Amino acid sequence: MQRWLALLAILALVGCGKDPQQGPPARILRMxxxxxxxxxxxxxxxxxxxxxARDVKVEYIAVGTGQAIKLAESGExxxxxxxxxxxxxxxxxxxxxxxxxxxxxxxxxxxGPPDDPAGIRGMKEVSKALAQVLARGQEFYSRxxxxxxxxxxxxxxxxxxxxxxxxPGYFEAGAGMGVTLNVAYEKRxxxxxxxxxxxSYKAKxxxxxxxxxxxxxxxxxxxxxxxxxxxxxxxxxxxxxxxxADWLLxxxxxxxxxxxxxxxxxxxxxIAELTGR
Numbered sequence: 001m002q003r004w005l006a007l008l009a010i011l012a013l014v015g016c017g018k019d020p021q022q023g024p025p026a027r028i029l030r031m032x033x034x035x036x037x038x039x040x041x042x043x044x045x046x047x048x049x050x051x052x053a054r055d056v057k058v059e060y061i062a063v064g065t066g067q068a069i070k071l072a073e074s075g076e077x078x079x080x081x082x083x084x085x086x087x088x089x090x091x092x093x094x095x096x097x098x099x100x101x102x103x104x105x106x107x108x109x110x111x112g113p114p115d116d117p118a119g120i121r122g123m124k125e126v127s128k129a130l131a132q133v134l135a136r137g138q139e140f141y142s143r144x145x146x147x148x149x150x151x152x153x154x155x156x157x158x159x160x161x162x163x164x165x166x167x168p169g170y171f172e173a174g175a176g177m178g179v180t181l182n183v184a185y186e187k188r189x190x191x192x193x194x195x196x197x198x199x200s201y202k203a204k205x206x207x208x209x210x211x212x213x214x215x216x217x218x219x220x221x222x223x224x225x226x227x228x229x230x231x232x233x234x235x236x237x238x239x240x241x242x243x244x245a246d247w248l249l250x251x252x253x254x255x256x257x258x259x260x261x262x263x264x265x266x267x268x269x270x271i272a273e274l275t276g277r
Contacts, residue, residue: 026057029240032069032077034148035176037223038062040196040267045260050247056240064147064176072096072226075233079241080226083194084148088224097226102275103248104223104257104268108152110213111181111198112138112190120190126216127160130192134162134169139189143180144172148221153192156218185209194221196267203263223268 037043038060047058061071065084069091071077080097082088088100110126112118118138120129130153133140142164143150157164164170171189173180177197184191185207195214201207225245230238247253254270261267 026051026055027237027240029056029058029079029237029244030077031058031060031079031081031241031244032067032071033060033062033081034065034068034083034223035062035178036083036149036194036197037081037268039176039178040194040200041262042196042257042260042268046248046253046256049256050244050253054240054243054247056237056243058244062176064143064145064150066146066151072228072232075236078228078233078236078238079244080228081223082148082226083221083223084151085222085224087148087151088226091226096229096232098229100224100226101245101249102222102224102271103245103253104271105274106195106221106268107214108149108192108219108221109195109198109211110190110192111184111209112212113188114208114210116210116212118190121210121212123213124216126213126218127156129213130156131160131162133190134164134167137169139169139171139187140164141180141184141187141189141191142170142172143177143191144174145176147176149177149192149194152219152221156192159218181207181209199265199267200262222271222274 051057065082065087068080068082069087072080073096091097092100110129118133118136120132123129142153173183177193178201180191181193181198181201225248227238227241227245230236254272257268257270
């Protein structure tokens with residue numbers, strides 16, 4: 001709760017000069033979300049479009065999926081926007097939401113320095129490529145933050161039959177995707193990232209990490225919204241949460257997702273392209 005109180009204090013200071021003619025404040029929808037949709041700039045593009053046509057102000061905290069779910073479980077969020085299906089289904093199984101609603105997708109990619117000292121460029125199986133990074137004495141930086149990306153990375157190590165914990169060259173940044181990309185860039189190391197955040201950071205910060213392994217079906221990355229049960233958050237905004245979830249899946253929302261680009265490249269794809277609906 002302290003996180004929200006601090007945020008509200010800042011917003012109150014910023015809004016001191018609000019014109020009283022603008023009317024009563026909008027409904028405040030609190031969302032816990034993964035860092036990738038924030039770091040990539042997607043939320044900064046989508047939310048104003050949604051808020052403009054509705055009496056809703058969306059306030060969000062961007063953390064790893066695991067932390068976002070904990071925030072919801074502690075009653076600090078009306079809506080989750082995350083990308084870890086196993087964690088999402090566990091949240092639903094506890095009765096904290098009725099369904100997960102996929103709204104967009106992109107993919108994970110294995111990236112590294114242009115000279116690729118591990119020799120993984122073009123490999124088809126990402127798990128084998130991960131194992132080769134450590135086998136050849138190169139460094140790999142994990143987010144290590146129980147995010148959706150970290151969860152997927154753990155699944156890939158398991159598929160490779162490798163336990164990286166404690167292995168030479170394996171490090172955990174304990175941070176979001178943007179910070180982890182910067183660390184990997186500075187250390188000339190490898191990491192797993194969602195493509196959207198990578199493209200955004202390459203456009204803004206000119207990091208030269210290159211996509212070395214892509215296209216494996218194990219790298220599909222689906223984003224979903226979950227409306228949090230009112231029993232976790234009495235006095236919250238369940239109606240506004242549903243409105244945002246509905247908007248993301250509406251033709252308007254899907255078109256907005258498809259139109260968001262960085263450096264001329266699409267970062268996220270509307271779920272309709274994957275489901276055919």
